[in-house]
Amino acid sequence: MKSEIQLAFEKCRKENRPALISYTVSSDPNKEKSLKILKSISHHVDLAEIGFPFSTPIGDGSDIQTSSYRSIKNGFKIRDIFQLVKKYKKTNYSKPIILMGYYNMIFNYGENKFLKDCKKSGVSGIICVDLPWPENKNFAKKCKNKSINFIQLLAPTTTKDRIKKILKDSHDMVYYISMLSTTGGKLKVSPRKILENYKKIKRINSKKNLVIGFGITDKTIKSLRSADGLVVGSLLCKTITNSLKMGQNPVTKLDKVVYNLKNKIL
Amino acid sequence: MSLKIKKGIPLIDQHDKNGMWGGKFGGNFVPETLKKPIEDLEKLFSKLRKDKSFIKERDYYFENYVGAPTPLIPLNQLTDHLGGAQIWAKVVSENPGTAHKIYNAIVHCLIAKRAGKKFVCGDTGAGMAGKTLAMVAKKFGLKAKIFMGVKDIKRQKPNVDAMKKFGAEVVPVTSGSQTLIDAVSECMRYWVANCLKSHLVVGSTVGPNIFIKICGYSTSQISRELIVQIKDEFGKIPKRLKLLNVCGGGSSSYGFWSSFMDYDKRQVEFVGIEAGGPKKSKLHAAPLTNNSKIGILHGAAQYVIQDKDGQIGLTDSISAGLDYSGISPLHCFLKDAKRARYTSATDEEALNAYKLVSSMENISPSLEPAHAFAEAIKIAPKLSKDTVIVVNSCGDSLKDRDIIKKRLGSYVR
Numbered sequence: 001m002k003s004e005i006q007l008a009f010e011k012c013r014k015e016n017r018p019a020l021i022s023y024t025v026s027s028d029p030n031k032e033k034s035l036k037i038l039k040s041i042s043h044h045v046d047l048a049e050i051g052f053p054f055s056t057p058i059g060d061g062s063d064i065q066t067s068s069y070r071s072i073k074n075g076f077k078i079r080d081i082f083q084l085v086k087k088y089k090k091t092n093y094s095k096p097i098i099l100m101g102y103y104n105m106i107f108n109y110g111e112n113k114f115l116k117d118c119k120k121s122g123v124s125g126i127i128c129v130d131l132p133w134p135e136n137k138n139f140a141k142k143c144k145n146k147s148i149n150f151i152q153l154l155a156p157t158t159t160k161d162r163i164k165k166i167l168k169d170s171h172d173m174v175y176y177i178s179m180l181s182t183t184g185g186k187l188k189v190s191p192r193k194i195l196e197n198y199k200k201i202k203r204i205n206s207k208k209n210l211v212i213g214f215g216i217t218d219k220t221i222k223s224l225r226s227a228d229g230l231v232v233g234s235l236l237c238k239t240i241t242n243s244l245k246m247g248q249n250p251v252t253k254l255d256k257v258v259y260n261l262k263n264k265i266l
Numbered sequence: 267m268s269l270k271i272k273k274g275i276p277l278i279d280q281h282d283k284n285g286m287w288g289g290k291f292g293g294n295f296v297p298e299t300l301k302k303p304i305e306d307l308e309k310l311f312s313k314l315r316k317d318k319s320f321i322k323e324r325d326y327y328f329e330n331y332v333g334a335p336t337p338l339i340p341l342n343q344l345t346d347h348l349g350g351a352q353i354w355a356k357v358v359s360e361n362p363g364t365a366h367k368i369y370n371a372i373v374h375c376l377i378a379k380r381a382g383k384k385f386v387c388g389d390t391g392a393g394m395a396g397k398t399l400a401m402v403a404k405k406f407g408l409k410a411k412i413f414m415g416v417k418d419i420k421r422q423k424p425n426v427d428a429m430k431k432f433g434a435e436v437v438p439v440t441s442g443s444q445t446l447i448d449a450v451s452e453c454m455r456y457w458v459a460n461c462l463k464s465h466l467v468v469g470s471t472v473g474p475n476i477f478i479k480i481c482g483y484s485t486s487q488i489s490r491e492l493i494v495q496i497k498d499e500f501g502k503i504p505k506r507l508k509l510l511n512v513c514g515g516g517s518s519s520y521g522f523w524s525s526f527m528d529y530d531k532r533q534v535e536f537v538g539i540e541a542g543g544p545k546k547s548k549l550h551a552a553p554l555t556n557n558s559k560i561g562i563l564h565g566a567a568q569y570v571i572q573d574k575d576g577q578i579g580l581t582d583s584i585s586a587g588l589d590y591s592g593i594s595p596l597h598c599f600l601k602d603a604k605r606a607r608y609t610s611a612t613d614e615e616a617l618n619a620y621k622l623v624s625s626m627e628n629i630s631p632s633l634e635p636a637h638a639f640a641e642a643i644k645i646a647p648k649l650s651k652d653t654v655i656v657v658n659s660c661g662d663s664l665k666d667r668d669i670i671k672k673r674l675g676s677y678v679r
Contacts, residue, residue, distance in 0.1 A: 062441075107576070
């Protein structure tokens with residue numbers, strides 16, 4: 001049986017456009033609002049990543065850090081993310097959910113219990129920032145056994161030999177980090193160069209749904225539309241931060257931003 | 267299951283193919299982007315360790331620039347005052363940079379040069395690692411960027427001034443608790459974005475596996491000297507020897523103990539002293555003493571202060587250099603293998619120890635080693651006269667003058 005993630009990509013391919021993937025942090029700015037945000041942007045996105053915030057995120061830039069700290073300060077607990085997904089998946093227009101975060105949270109919760117709760121709440125995939133290959137072999141296998149996608153990451157520094165091995169151990173979706181940067185950095189590599197690297201990976205295995213993330217905003221998204229999917233995270237987190245600062249409703253603000261992103265890749 | 271230490275092999279090399287000690291501490295829990303730079307560094311370091319010209323260069327700088335060996339001196343007044351065991355100090359604070367940090371800084375800068383890198387970046391808590399890296403980088407013609415928490419910048423001003431004097435850029439870190447833990451995170455983030463041109467210097471035996479190894483390899487100089495000095499002084503290794511060392515990240519203590527690793531612990535005991543924090547506070551920086559759970563912090567599995575959910579906990583210590591929620595995987599291993607004993611001293615005990623040692627002896631330990639002296643003061647009176655305690659005095663108090671003045675009313679060095 002095809003996974004929800006695979007089906008989402010196939011649908012986009014038929015429509016001749018990349019999948020739009022959002023990233024927002026669970027309980028940011030609070031429990032209720034993060035669910036509302038998710039529901040509202042679901043009309044535009046094809047897959048949704050939800051971050052489980054960690055106090056010491058070494059791969060994230062300031063926008064996602066701010067969202068993460070805000071969520072933790074507001075009392076985020078790991079069980080909240082499963083409740084969020086459960087409620088969200090009850091809406092009839094829900095999209096596949098990918099949880100993203102750092103390994104200590106999973107390790108602490110217990111890998112098996114984490115996966116069990118993922119399954120129960122309806123999670124389709126997991127991205128673990130600091131559990132690279134081959135360290136992730138065991139956990140990735142456990143995910144597969146539960147029919148949950150473990151999404152491998154590739155970076156500009158990943159060697160060809162390593163790319164081959166990682167792709168071999170990957171599931172339906174693979175994440176290519178556009179440049180050497182933490183999340184939310186300014187795109188310091190030309191889209192042409194990013195797509196060149198992207199194609200190199202696709203040539204090794206064209207079947208995997210390969211998405212690009214890091215540094216993607218309303219300004220850069222159009223130039224990368226030939227990819228299978230594009231992830232936007234920091235821009236969304238920043239929008240929440242700014243709307244809170246200005247006393248605006250982050251739900252409607254975010255809806256507009258994501259709608260705008262979607263229009264650029266149609 | 268208790269862990270076993272192999273004899274005749276440095277502890278830094280006793281990890282498995284995943285970079286883990288005892289199958290559960292250390293490793294490489296890093297973003298994919300860093301895998302290649304780390305692998306390159308691993309290859310280069312393993313090559314250089316066998317390269318005679320590299321070792322010659324290292325020893326040249328250790329002898330002629332650091333001025334090895336640092337003195338081993340008897341603390342006669344303190345010994346007489348306390349009664350009991352003989353107390354000695356290995357005065358590592360005599361080093362340029364007034365701490366043990368210079369060994370790691372030199373080795374890293376030599377590696378950076380061989381890797382063809384022109385930039386180094388490093389984290390610092392108390393500013394000792396930062397100051398020393400700035401100084402050494404300048405000597406080797408490298409540009410240094412030092413990440414330091416804003417709280418630490420305020421409380422360790424003399425070191426910040428020194429870093430700037432050596433031409434380093436000090437990057438204030440405003441995230442989280444604004445101390446060492448955030449400085450390490452921010453420095454790693456910087457390295458993620460700049461790993462091709464910049465060489466990362468992790469300031470202690472923490473972080474991804476290779477950084478633990480390089481740091482431990484470097485600070486081992488301390489015990490290479492000490493074992494010779496002790497044999498010179500006593501004719502042999504005494505029947506009862508206790509090596510007391512403060513533990514923050516754990517680099518000085520690993521270096522202070524490594525040459526004695528194979529001795530029976532009944533003969534050569536290792537005592538690591540962690541930061542107990544303020545007397546009445548629940549915050550501390552003592553994950554080993556207080557039996558914290560294993561977690562993953564800054565790329566390595568270790569005992570780490572964290573809440574039920576896995577969020578890394580805050581620490582509070584008078585010593586900026588000890589204000590770290592984790593502890594080196596090497597010490598986690600030594601604890602579980604029962605080779606070392608770990609305990610803690612409070613801020614107040616450290617201050618009192620500083621005061622007593624500074625007033626009686628010709629040395630003036632900073633608040634970090636003052637934690638170890640506090641333990642020496644505690645145990646010495648109960649021990650026999652033929653017991654020898656050596657405390658690693660691995661920092662000088664000058665950097666703490668403002669804190670000491672505030673807490674004790676005056677600062678006398």
